Amino acid sequence: MSSVQELISRRSQKLVQAPGPSAEQIDTLLRAAVCAPDHSALRAWRFALIYREHIDAFADLAIAATRRSGREVTAQKEQNTRKWLSTVPLLIGMAYKISHNNEKVPEIEQTLSMGAAAMNIQNAAHMMGFSSYWSTGLGSYTDEVPEALGFDPLDYRFVGFLAVGTPISLPSPAQRPAPETLTTVWKPASAG
Ligand SMILES: Cc1cc2nc3c(=O)[nH]c(=O)nc-3n(C[C@H](O)[C@H](O)[C@H](O)COP(=O)(O)O)c2cc1C
Numbered sequence: 001m002s003s004v005q006e007l008i009s010r011r012s013q014k015l016v017q018a019p020g021p022s023a024e025q026i027d028t029l030l031r032a033a034v035c036a037p038d039h040s041a042l043r044a045w046r047f048a049l050i051y052r053e054h055i056d057a058f059a060d061l062a063i064a065a066t067r068r069s070g071r072e073v074t075a076q077k078e079q080n081t082r083k084w085l086s087t088v089p090l091l092i093g094m095a096y097k098i099s100h101n102n103e104k105v106p107e108i109e110q111t112l113s114m115g116a117a118a119m120n121i122q123n124a125a126h127m128m129g130f131s132s133y134w135s136t137g138l139g140s141y142t143d144e145v146p147e148a149l150g151f152d153p154l155d156y157r158f159v160g161f162l163a164v165g166t167p168i169s170l171p172s173p174a175q176r177p178a179p180e181t182l183t184t185v186w187k188p189a190s191a192g
Contacts, residue, residue: 006127011174013131016165020052020089025128029092029164032124036116039105045117046156048093048149058138059085065144081137089165091138094118095151095158107157114159121162131167136160 021029026049033045050058059082066073073081085091096114099105118134125132138161139145146158 003127007123009173010123010126011131011171012122012133013167013171014084014133014135014163015087015168016089016131016133016163017087017168018052018089018165020165021125021128021130025130026090028128029121029124032120033117036113036120038113039109040099040102042097042099042102042105042110042113044096044099044110045114046095046097046151048095048151050091050093052089055085055088055091056082058091061148062137062139062145065139065142065148068144069139069142071142085163087165087168088163090163092121092162092164093146093149093151093158094160094162095146095149095156097155098157111157111159114157118159118162121164125162125164129166130164131171132162132164134160134162 030047033047034043036045038044063073063078063081094114094117096110098107099110102110122132122134136159140158140160143153146153146156149158151158
């Protein structure tokens with residue numbers, strides 16, 4: 001399959017299991033991440049790796065922190081979250097260091113660059129035979145979870161987690177929109 005066909009066939013897969021990426025493969029994923037376009041070379045992307053042996057403890061933290069922040073986590077939601085995470089080989093927490101009051105690179109561009117880095121990880125993981133799933137659950141929007149990962153919300157914008165591993169089941173092909181329904185062609189008025 002050509003590289004572009006690989007891109008087009010990517011699907012997010014929430015349920016993943018071992019084997020996860022090796023240390024060398026994680027390095028490759030992160031090398032893909034730091035190829036993201038980066039206005040003014042801010043190098044703002046940050047990644048916090050949570051390996052299998054610590055993911056259940058992280059689930060404890062994320063669920064408790066979410067409750068402490070005042071958001072509801074029902075017993076069913078807690079059970080589903082723990083079940084999901086129980087087989088995930090690797091979580092990658094992602095944040096960028098905010099360049100405050102940067103007149104050349106407004107924060108929307110900083111956010112976009114972080115999104116591009118995350119997407120590069122997802123595409124690289126797919127090309128390497130893994131699946132990934134981007135989640136902004138797990139306490140992403142609390143202060144406590146990003147802080148626990150080393151991202152003080154005053155200085156960092158946390159953008160969620162990628163769960164990475166081997167897909168548990170084969171995905172059905174995604175229903176994607178026809179791009180022409182989302183696309184226009186601009187011409188100057190003089191072009192008629
Ligand atoms: C920034 C971001 C955060 C997301 N957070 C969640 C989430 O918390 N829960 C969820 O079910 N899907 C979430 N998604 C969507 C999935 O990661 C995934 O993109 C979606 O299921 C579509 O699958 P696809 O990538 O195969 O099209 C998020 C997507 C993005 C871009």
